[in-house]
Every structure is written in structure tokens, then in C-alpha cells.
Amino acid sequence: MGYGMREGLSERNKKILEAIIEDYIVTAEPVGSRAVTRRHGLTLSPATVRNVMADLEEMGFLTSPHTSAGRVPTDKAYRFYVDSLLAVGTIDKAERERIRKRYSLAGRDIGAVLHETSKLLSSVSHYMGIVLAPRFSSTIFRHFEFVKLSGRRILAILVAQNGTVQNKLIESAEELSADDLVRMSNYLNELLEGLPVSEVRAKILAEMQNEKVLYDALLTRALKLSEQTIEEGGAQIFIEGQTNIFEQPEFTDVRRMKEVFRAFEEKSQLIHLLDRSLSAEGVQIFIGAETRLNQMEGLSVITSPYLSGKNTLGVLGVIGPTRMGYGKVIPIVDYTAKLVSRLLEEE
């Protein structure tokens, strides 16, 4: 028996485990010893396979839902599969073309691109597509503008280098003329030119201490207003293709379905998860419990950050059942991330 080797399995055991996982991925049914020999061209008898399966169960790679059902891979099995067994395919040309085409339509607007991306990820993978939009603070300051709407109501608009816009309605303490507003904008634009947005707030606070400014009421006001504007908005996230999850047989049960949906309605946890892979490099995979979200039981997340030049902007990916076609999805996510990065590069 494979007990000699603490770590790692014998070649044969790997083959069998792989066969089981791949069978399960396509059938979604517990796979029995017979099925393994039949469908995967192994020259072993079911009895032998059964012995191996018992071992694999012992080691935590398989479980059986009940005595007379076949075995089902555990999270641990998928992890092993992804790490050691899976030959990540390359995305085929037709598919690649299909993805590329989708982008020619969407304008160059970053929001549109990201939204389209999540739809695309969903439709190409047949699972759910997710895109975490860049944090505003991760961009470079470009332009400040105050627009007077009426009386003391002012709309402050903050534009970042990458074309993202953040705006906020503020009520100023007293009425300001259009001229004042222009001067305020000019002043701020000069002051903040080229600064990372994350540092803008600090700069403003520092400037407030500046003596010269203290004597100029208008500038002080400008700083105050701008400070109100800069405010970390909650990260934006695009989720598309939720209904695809319904097609998965393991979520046919109403209770499970509810759970999953509840999880996605409360987006903050999901955002937190994506945040974790923001700093990673390349494709990351979270299998079932690895997401550390318990409503995500039975679901895996495949993500990749996308960047512009050297700056990581956000994360995109696919959420599907743990029983997912990793071999196909991984290259899709990878390719899409690179494509998006390329699209946003020039900015």
C-alpha cells in the first residue's frame, strides 16, 4: 500500500484520483470503482480501484455521501488536482478570437470595459463572472472641478488619470460665484497635479496648515470642500451570470440556492475575498473552504489581477462550483486579465 510514502501518492493512485475528479467534473455524480475502470482506460479491476479509493478516502481526498454511493472529491482533492495533476490547457484560438471581438464593441470607457468583462467571463466560462473595479485611491489625480448647481449646492467632480470619475454633492457654507469656483479648481489642480489619489487627502490636510493659504479665505474654502469630496467610496464590483449557478446540479436544491444568493447580495465579503488576491501575481484559485466564506461552500473562485503598466488596478475572475472545469477556466481568466490589462495600458 501507499503507506510507505508519507507525502505524495504513488503514480497509480494519482492516476486514479485524477480519473475520479475528472469524471466527477463532467457527471456531477459520485463515481464508483467500476466507472473509473470503464471510462478511463485503466487496466485495473474495480476491486483494486476500490482498495485505492479506500486509501484515498483515508487520506482525505474523497468522501462518500453514503455507503452505497460512489466517491466524491473533497476540497483537498481539487487542491491537489490543481496543483499537481492539472495540465492547464491553453485557450483555443476560436475562443480567444471570440473574447477579443467582444471588446471591439464596448467603448473605451473603463466602466463599460469592466462591465462587459464580467458578462464575458460569465458567458465564456458558463459560470459567474466577477470584476472588482479599481479602487479610486489607486489612481492618479488628474482634475478637480466644482460645478454650481444652485445656491449653495455644489457638485464636486474628481477625475483620475484613467478616466474614472468620482463626484459628490456638497453644500457649501455660503454661496460662491462661478468665478470663485473656477479659481478654486485651478488652485487645486495645480496643487494636486500628478499625485496618487491615495495621497491627495494628506496633501490637502498639509496644505491647510500652510500660512499663505490661511490668509486666503477662498483657498481655505477650496481645501475644505475638496476634503469633503475625497472619501473612499466602497469598492465597486460587477457580478454577472448568477443564473448560471442554477444550472449546476449541485445547486438544484432550494436551500443551497438561497444560501448562495444571500452571499452575493451582501457583497462586502466577496470584495474582501477579491482584495486578498489583489496583491497576488497571476491567477489565484480558492477552492471551497479556502475562500474562508462559509456561504461559499461548494464554490471555487478563480481570480487574476489586472493592471495598467506596473500598477495593479483590480481583480477579475470566475466563480463556479468546486466541481469546475479548472483546465478550461484558468486560461480564460488568465487571458482575459491580460487582455484587460492591455486595454487599460495606454492610460
Place this chain on the structure above:
Amino acid sequence: MGYGMREGLSERNKKILEAIIEDYIVTAEPVGSRAVTRRHGLTLSPATVRNVMADLEEMGFLTSPHTSAGRVPTDKAYRFYVDSLLAVGTIDKAERERIRKRYSLAGRDIGAVLHETSKLLSSVSHYMGIVLAPRFSSTIFRHFEFVKLSGRRILAILVAQNGTVQNKLIESAEELSADDLVRMSNYLNELLEGLPVSEVRAKILAEMQNEKVLYDALLTRALKLSEQTIEEGGAQIFIEGQTNIFEQPEFTDVRRMKEVFRAFEEKSQLIHLLDRSLSAEGVQIFIGAETRLNQMEGLSVITSPYLSGKNTLGVLGVIGPTRMGYGKVIPIVDYTAKLVSRLLEEE
């Protein structure tokens, strides 16, 4: 028998129909003749009620899922109920207070207000909350701004009177200096001052024919760019509380659930429905098939437009099962619409 009166039912029949509907609204179970007498203090025997029920079924107000089940109200019954039987309650003070409080938190930003509104409608009604954001074209032009991002990439920002912002990335044919951009903005702002956004495009096209402008390359360019910016974006819609629908017993079935969700993933139809009630005055109710969307079978929509001054801006409402607490939901929608209108009034 009530056959003498072609239109309208006898007082007694109305009472019975009402009892059935109200019973069904709370139990979600087909209601039988016995239940009607027992639970609704009618001094009639079940046998009599049965006769009446048979008549009501004949008239299309009731159906029975099968011979030995009770009766279930049809869309027609709900329609009658809403039109003739229902005493629309007033929203109670505590609830009103609860709603009001929610708004004190959300800033004054129109987007935030609307998003919060849909959440609120969902949580107060226990069904789904929907809000159709104002069409950009329904607002008044306020300000145009071009921000140069890099090289020929320009971000055009269009601000409306109500603080809504629409922006678009455009690639200009040749590089423009920051100065040029400022002059272009100024020119457009003067030109378009106070115009309804819906007329902006026409104005721009007209101006393009203007001789004076034809000789000024910069102005021509400005018009071209601005024209690219004005583009009816798809209406924005906020939907919240989708999982509430899952709690409804009649949607416990997986097939139904899928259907409903599919309907909401494709938002365009829903938008179309809401558009229809945009021009209506006050609360509107669409019951089941009246929505003219077949995926909406078994669902009702209660809407009310919200306005600013005299201008209808958008629509908000609640989607729930036809078997919904109309008496409670109607005043909620009504009150919320008025409240939102008030909040947006000053703009």
C-alpha cells in the same frame, strides 16, 4: 343567484371573495369553504359558501388547482380586490419614522439616495425594491467639461442640474491643448445653458450648420466631441432584495425561481415596464399578466413615479407575488415616492 346583475357582485359575494383573497394572502394555501366561514366570521354555512365559490369560479375570479383543493384567486380577483374592495391603509407612524430615518444617513447624492431607496423599499415591504433612475435626457443641462487624460484621450463630462454626471472617453482626431479644451468647454456651456438635455443634441446639430462656427475649427471640433458624448445611456435601475422572493412559498420550486431570476438578469424588459408607469400619476399596480411580461407570472408590480417640482424623474416601486399585502405595500410605495420627491425637490 347573482345572475341578475351582469356587472358587479352582490354584497355577500364580495365579502366572500374578499375573505378568500385575504386568507390566501396570509396562508398561501388554497382556501376551502370551511376556512372561509371559520376564519372570517361569516354567518353562513360552508355549503352556501361553496355555491358562491362555484359562481365566482364561473366568473373567473377563482380557480382550483385540483378538484379537492380549495380555491385560489386569479389575477382578475386581485384586480377587483385592489379596485373595489381594498381599503388602502395609511402607513403607520412608526414605519414612516423608520423610513425617514434611513434617509438622514444617505448623503444628498442622487445616486446614493436612489440606491438606498431600493434597499429601503425591499426591507420595509419584505419584497423586492426597484428604482428606475432618471433618464439623463430628462434633466437640465448644466455644465460641460473636457479633461485631457493623455495625448488624444479626452474625458468629456456632462453635468446635469440635478447633479447627475455622465462621462465618456473620447479619442479626438488630433491633440488638443489644455487651453483649447477650456475654450471649448466655455463655448459649449454658453451655448447650451439651461437647455433640457433632451434638446442638447438637436441644438448641437443645428449649431454645426452655423456659418460663424464653420470658420472656427476649434468650435467645430468642440461640437463634434460633444455630440459624441451625448448618447442615451441605457436607463439605470436599482433592484434590491431579490432573495426575499425566495421566501415566498410559491417560488420554492426551482423551476419558477430560475424563471424569475432570468427575468431580472435581463433588465431591459423590466425597464420597459417601468417606463410605462413613468407618465402615470400616483401609484400604479400591475397584477400578474398585466405586466405583459410572461416571466412575471405570479408577480405583481406596484409603482409610483417620483418627481422634482413638476418634472417626473423616474419610477420606484415594489415587486412581490400577486399574493401580496397590497394594503400595506401601496401606502409604502406612495409615501416613499413622495419622500424621494421631496428630497430631490430643491434641485
Place this chain on the structure above:
DNA sequence: GTTAGCACTCATCTTGTCTGAGTGCTAACG
């Protein structure tokens, strides 16, 4: 017109049986 009574219907629940896929163990085999 109303009601009691009654035969009837039919979804749903319960129970029991059967089937078949799949297992673990043991003993024989190469």
C-alpha cells in the same frame, strides 16, 4: 334561499417492497 348530508375526488402521506449501484472483506491467483 339556505343548509345538512352524502358520495365522490384527488393530492399527499405512509408503508412496504424491490432494484441496482456500490461497497468491504476474504480467499484464491499469478
Place this chain on the structure above:
DNA sequence: CGTTAGCACTCAGACAAGATGAGTGCTAAC
């Protein structure tokens, strides 16, 4: 000694047969 055939065993799921009971429509009496 690893591999395999054989066999008894388990158990979910399908199916059929009652039993239950909620509810009906009809008829005849009040």
C-alpha cells in the same frame, strides 16, 4: 505480495398500494 474474483451487505431511490383527509358538487329537506 499485489491483484483479482466472488460474495454478502448496505442503502438511496423508485414504485405500488393503501390510508387519510380536505374539499368538492349535488340533492333533498328546512
